[in-house]
Amino acid sequence: MSDLLIRQHLIDPEVCIRCNTCEETCPVDAITHDSRNYVVDAAVCNGCNACISPCPTGSIDHWRVVFKDRAYTLAEQFSWDELPVQQETPDAELVKPEAAPQANAATSPTSTIAPSSAATPQLNLFTQKSTLMATVAGNFRLTEPDAESDIRHIVLDFGMHRFPLLEGQSIGIIPSGSDAQGRPHYPRMYSIASPRGGEREGYNNASLTVKRVPGGVGSNYLCDLQKGDTVQITGPFGDRFLMPNHAGSNILMICTGTGSAPMRAMTEHRRRLRAAGQDAGGKLMLFFGARRREELPYFGPLMKLPPEFIDTSFAFSREPGRPRAYVQDRIRERAADVAALLAQDSFVYICGLKGMEEGVLQALAEACAQAGMDWPSLHMRYVREGRFHVETY
Numbered sequence: 001m002s003d004l005l006i007r008q009h010l011i012d013p014e015v016c017i018r019c020n021t022c023e024e025t026c027p028v029d030a031i032t033h034d035s036r037n038y039v040v041d042a043a044v045c046n047g048c049n050a051c052i053s054p055c056p057t058g059s060i061d062h063w064r065v066v067f068k069d070r071a072y073t074l075a076e077q078f079s080w081d082e083l084p085v086q087q088e089t090p091d092a093e094l095v096k097p098e099a100a101p102q103a104n105a106a107t108s109p110t111s112t113i114a115p116s117s118a119a120t121p122q123l124n125l126f127t128q129k130s131t132l133m134a135t136v137a138g139n140f141r142l143t144e145p146d147a148e149s150d151i152r153h154i155v156l157d158f159g160m161h162r163f164p165l166l167e168g169q170s171i172g173i174i175p176s177g178s179d180a181q182g183r184p185h186y187p188r189m190y191s192i193a194s195p196r197g198g199e200r201e202g203y204n205n206a207s208l209t210v211k212r213v214p215g216g217v218g219s220n221y222l223c224d225l226q227k228g229d230t231v232q233i234t235g236p237f238g239d240r241f242l243m244p245n246h247a248g249s250n251i252l253m254i255c256t257g258t259g260s261a262p263m264r265a266m267t268e269h270r271r272r273l274r275a276a277g278q279d280a281g282g283k284l285m286l287f288f289g290a291r292r293r294e295e296l297p298y299f300g301p302l303m304k305l306p307p308e309f310i311d312t313s314f315a316f317s318r319e320p321g322r323p324r325a326y327v328q329d330r331i332r333e334r335a336a337d338v339a340a341l342l343a344q345d346s347f348v349y350i351c352g353l354k355g356m357e358e359g360v361l362q363a364l365a366e367a368c369a370q371a372g373m374d375w376p377s378l379h380m381r382y383v384r385e386g387r388f389h390v391e392t393y
Helices: 021-025 074-078 217-223 257-275 299-304 327-333 335-342 355-370 375-384
Strands: 005-010 031-033 038-040 062-067 132-141 151-157 170-174 188-191 205-211 230-237 250-256 284-290 311-316 346-352 388-392
Touching (some): 250 327, 250 335, 335 355
Parallel strands (some): 250 346, 284 311
Antiparallel strands (some): 151 205, 170 188
């Protein structure tokens, strides 16, 4: 009878924030989606687990033991609002959910783990069925009034509710209203832009960095919020894109646009430690790109940070009268300094538009080659040790 049983891979629709990471990662195209749910085709999935590690929420890591001829169909999975419970099967104990191997970070550059010294994150405290209601404490435009991009700094207050967050984590925001099918909107995920102590230290709040996107349901909803409005929140999400806590660790940050949110959180946490006389040591190096200076969020506060605290390089691709420059160009200009940092106790964080990823990786490879360092081996070691983190969209 056990030959008829399979361990079916399923995605939890309550926790999934529809970021498309799993579908992009799956090497056999077993994952697909409609306007509501991401699902796994049991007839195609080979259980390789390549999608497990990159998932930012953990929604991908679910399994049910079922008879092969009764596997949940795609149509059934598309209709779900929550996962079905495990049904009793005669030989279910012969196919345990934990039996499948995990993705190997040593051989898969897309698989990442958290730094060994990172604080332990809290995950999925609130779901779509049990959301947290937060109050908007502020909504501030970060970009200049004449800038093409409308980027906002939004502060959310959690009141008396426990909602611990770490730098590098994300939360889900459920826009008000309903979709074309008349169902509530699914959550949109946004990275936290504030450190673990809150946007205002000692207060139970956090901030987001949000760019208004024409036609974007989540971004327009958030950018239009007024002080005092309430928002439905899910999460927290993310147990990998976390900063190291041990003293002396260097952090190399490479970002564009709103990809600056987790970098601001990490930088602000280090700044507060330093101000309190608890300097964590280690170098901070930031490469930050935008179309124009006026469209670069947090430009003013960044310029006030002393160079002995953070080494910052900006890249602007659309400044009038100047050649286009991207973050990878600035990395090449600072190749010797970047390679020297990578040769030490360092951690790399890349966040922004997906189009930047290939160019950044190539620039890092060139910087290492110029210094006589073996980039492929170094890259793999950084991934394996939880030192290399990429979040692009």
